[in-house]
Amino acid sequence: MDTPSIQPGVDGASHEAKTPTASGAATNFLAKKLSAGLSRSNSASSTASQRARRQQPPRPGHVIRDGQIGSFNPVEERDVPGAGRGLFATAAVARHTLLFAEEPLLFAPKGGARIGNHKVKHLTGAALDAAVADAVLALAVYGTNNVATLADDDGGDPDGEVTGGAVYPVFSRINHACDANAAFFYLGVRSQRLGVRALRDLAAGEQIFVSYIGETAAQDMTLEERRESLNSWGFECHCGACVRDMAKKAKEVEKAAEQAGK
Numbered sequence: 263m264d265t266p267s268i269q270p271g272v273d274g275a276s277h278e279a280k281t282p283t284a285s286g287a288a289t290n291f292l293a294k295k296l297s298a299g300l301s302r303s304n305s306a307s308s309t310a311s312q313r314a315r316r317q318q319p320p321r322p323g324h325v326i327r328d329g330q331i332g333s334f335n336p337v338e339e340r341d342v343p344g345a346g347r348g349l350f351a352t353a354a355v356a357r358h359t360l361l362f363a364e365e366p367l368l369f370a371p372k373g374g375a376r377i378g379n380h381k382v383k384h385l386t387g388a389a390l391d392a393a394v395a396d397a398v399l400a401l402a403v404y405g406t407n408n409v410a411t412l413a414d415d416d417g418g419d420p421d422g423e424v425t426g427g428a429v430y431p432v433f434s435r436i437n438h439a440c441d442a443n444a445a446f447f448y449l450g451v452r453s454q455r456l457g458v459r460a461l462r463d464l465a466a467g468e469q470i471f472v473s474y475i476g477e478t479a480a481q482d483m484t485l486e487e488r489r490e491s492l493n494s495w496g497f498e499c500h501c502g503a504c505v506r507d508m509a510k511k512a513k514e515v516e517k518a519a520e521q522a523g524k
């Protein structure tokens with residue numbers, strides 16, 4: 263990836279069915295689940311374990327249990343020392359809760375991005391400087407905030423074709439942690455509506471983090487791989503997983519030095 267792209271789906275986050283509205287997505291999802299459940303319960307081979315499985319909470323990625331889009335947004339922006347702004351939970355929320363959903367502020371189709379309305383070749387002097395400064399700022403904002411949009415979000419194809427990048431106003435304020443407590447997903451690729459849900463119970467006042475490099479980064483990648491992947495965002499991660507892995511590494515180095523000194 264040339265620019266840092268937070269990529270739902272590409273990085274393993276999930277996708278809801280193609281429906282234009284979030285409540286539509288929820289209804290569609292529930293309808294699918296319901297019909298699957300009904301056909302199973304009609305079958306003579308329905309077992310206790312199948313029934314128990316149906317009663318389990320939705321798997322990560324299959325959410326939208328609580329709240330309606332727009333009616334339950336327990337989040338607010340705050341300053342975070344050393345990380346600019348961040349997004350925080352304003353109330354205790356249960357795992358799987360949809361925290362908010364939103365439409366993109368801007369969308370740049372793949373291969374066809376435009377930065378503002380400037381025709382730079384017709385500008386000179388101060389106007390050119392201003393246009394270049396605007397473009398650099400816009401690129402920086404776009405580069406560290408865009409999310410890849412996918413052509414096909416039906417069925418959660420992680421290798422789905424990337425159609426472009428979008429910037430979301432609230433989502434843009436969420437900082438990264440490799441062991442994130444929230445995840446993002448599309449509620450319908452046509453509307454490009456992005457949702458963010460809690461991966462675990464959140465306390466009131468807790469900062470919300472997503473992983474820019476995939477929901478399972480802390481398990482699937484080494485500390486070095488994660489650092490490499492996060493390089494273009496311009497910060498070093500000090501999440502719980504990174505602190506733990508750094509301490510482990512320091513111990514290994516210490517042990518190796520001791521052994522070399524023997």
Ligand SMILES: C[S@@+](CC[C@H](N)C(=O)[O-])C[C@H]1O[C@@H](n2cnc3c(N)ncnc32)[C@H](O)[C@@H]1O
Pocket residue numbers: 344345346347348406407433434435436437438439495496497498499500
């Ligand atoms: C999507 S924005 C997140 C919101 C950003 N903090 C802000 O003030 O708008 C991504 C940028 O936030 C900063 N950032 C994100 N996660 C961070 C972290 N764990 N530690 C320090 N800075 C972080 C980096 O500057 C990164 O390029």
